[in-house]
Amino acid sequence: MQKALGCTSLILTCCVLLYLVLWTNLSEQWNRIEGQIVKSGFFGKKNKHTDDRVLIMKTIITSTLSLSSGATSLYKAENLFVEHEDNTTPIQILYKKNFTKLPVWDFEDVYSQDHDARKPTCSKSLRNTEDLKIKEAFFPNIQLWLYRGQLNITEWNRLAHFNNPFGFMEYKYDEIKPAVDLIPKPKSSILLPVPESAKDGCVRCAVVGSGGILNNSKMGKEIDSHDYVFRMNGALTKGYEEDVGNKTSVFVHTAYSLYSTLLGFRQFGYDSIPQNEGIKYVMIPEGLRDFQWLQGLLQGKEASGDFKGVRPLSFFNGHFNESRFYVLHPDFLRYIRNRLMPSKQLQDNTWALYRPTNGAFALFLALHTCDIVDAYGFITEDHHKYSNYYFEKFKKTSVIFYINHDYGLEIKTWKKLHESGVIRLYQRQENMSTSRVT
Template sequence: MALLTSRITAWLFVISVAVVLLIISWGYLSESISRTAVSGKFRYRGEGSLFEYWNIIRNSTSPPPVFTTSHKPKNADATKTVSVTKLKPDRIAATTSAPVVETPMPILSKNSFKGLPQWDFEEVYNQDAPPRQTTCAQSLRKSEDPSFKKAFLPNIRLYLHKDNFNMSEWNRLSHFNNPFGFMGFKYDEVIPAVKLIPKPKEPLLLPKPGSGGCVRCAVVGTGGILNGSKKGKEIDSHDYVFRMNGAIIKGYEEDVGNKTSVYVHTAHSITMSQYLLKKYGYTSIPNDEGIKHVLIPEGMRDFFWLEGLLKGERVTASPFHNKRPRTYYGGQYNETRFYVLHQDFLRYVRNSFLKSRNLNATFWAIVRPTNGAFTVFLALHTCDVVDLYGFMTEDYNKYSNYYVEKTKTHVVFFANHDYMLEKNLWSKLHKSKIVKLYQRTDAEAQTEKPKQH
């Protein structure tokens, strides 16, 4: 009898342990399935089943990647990337064999946050293969400036295209507000455009013959400092010239040059320039033969624009409904010369160089670097020598807001940009010899007046 009682007790103990383990396992496994937003943070809780989890793991060797505020992922996406050991491991995306998450995460609302949310993977960025090895002795990549070397990521992924995007990427980038991610966007509205974006067939820029391996670039802003500067020939002497937004050239060639190699824009800037600048003689964006176009995916309207552009059709939604995007590119649109900046690149520019204190304000979600700032950093990642023209200097009050304005005006500051932060950065990069910033001498500022056109 004692032996029987002992055996029953042993079996009851084994069964009890098994039940406890099953309960623990059930909770763990079911927690690994679904996600819910809790107080602005993401955690996992049980809404799935053991059967669903088994279907996921039986076809893979590792669990699906998850992005939470308590776990910093080692990889930013599940597509193949090239690892570069020089870069800081906490700021780059490494290769992984993890399967792709199959469904979009719940949509996050910007209104849920009183300031810029900080995720553990905030500074985890995709990387591309190492850029060309420059032989240029003056290349900014050889700078020994400690702060620049620490912040600059030469391999940051520059472009978004259909081959480097998947559901895991969508879920990761959905934690960031636009233009740094897809927070608040609907997957079914964005993905039709993304699936059309072609992978670039060539680098944005290559060294010119006889250049000694150096790619020399001018980035031309729209500041009034250029009015009467007579810098046109100097600007055009560069291998490549970047322009953005309402780049009016006709009538101002002596001051701003005539050449454009790369034009950076948003759907808003390329359309509204025709209306806002018509009185200054603006008719279209620069249309140099072979010009390359770079789009900043600023908001949802840019993805509707992209879909219409890449299909060669009218825009079906957004403020640009029924417009034909291809008519805005001066007859020079070519899919092989069209690039879309990656959200990681845009976020890196903000986080590493232009993180405004306004990101802690209630209007944080609209705060971002200017199109001009993004253009400068695109040049810094594709050129060896970068000269800036028409950007804010310490004496900006001496000049009009825009170089085409006939009379002296005041510089306009909009809440979504931190102009002073950008001004200070251009000055810092100039002093560190990373870029050369055009600045007027006192004599020029006193004798030159805005041109009358």
């Protein structure tokens, strides 16, 4: 009997010792992972949100990923992180086809923050809006820019859960990482400084789309009177200055929009992208081809993939300057989709096709970098009265509601922002003497 008790005691002692060894080893592994998370571009400096975000990542590592949509993950979460040289490897690739609607992860509404973001002193700034819904949805310190040093494997494993352009779903780490590592870090996260002439500290911006509502509008002088002017896509001004002005401070584009508009709008006289002195170029990384374009652009060579044989640098006609070139962060783009423009399309099997238009991204970029924003050439309820583009003088075409955009939602969004006083939307039936630009 005593011998049996002695054996049982010895076995229990061994079990306790083994448990302590395993627990110590697991704790050390977690501490290493947690340290990487806090150091990653996702968290930046430690702040009041850091502990919550580490808790989120700890949950991902130790349990099966859950989707608020009711779907289950395609793999066990403990397989997300595998021991390697730096303790982690990229998660297995997720495919859009395996989700019947937008997968909503536990960390879906968590975004990188910029602690050096501009602190407006303008009393008319969006941050002072009295619209509680807009105020609640708005993140003034959202990370706007993607650049070298931000993308490590921990950050990749977060962003790889979101479809493009909101993340890197379906892509490989070694397809994206080399391009991101070439993107220069902005000298300042503030895109547009307050002009010395602005005694009230307000930055006034115009965002100009290509809508036919501007044809014969005579808005050119008013547009150019703003401190800064945003344009995007086929930003044709030559010959149309009276209606749209000729000033461009920020040009927003994707690789495809830059390439295709020069081909498609050449018949209207659009033979080069805007190249005003001091202009800032902002790129929307729409997909893999944009990162292939970026590599060609920033290395001064031909692009690969869809743009094989094309030299991106040639599109800038010698005016490209890395210090004036910016790439939007996937978190900013996802934040726009999730909080400011959530389409019903995200709930059906075409969810992965939807994204806001380049004009929408440009307008919200302006709202995060300016204080007073006026929008021209954006779609309105009476869009059917006008041609698709303001430069169509002879053969007019109508707006085509492509499935990758929700134009109905954009109409409602611009109207809501206008009625709330967040923007002033140019509409032909308005009495334009009420312009707030001085």
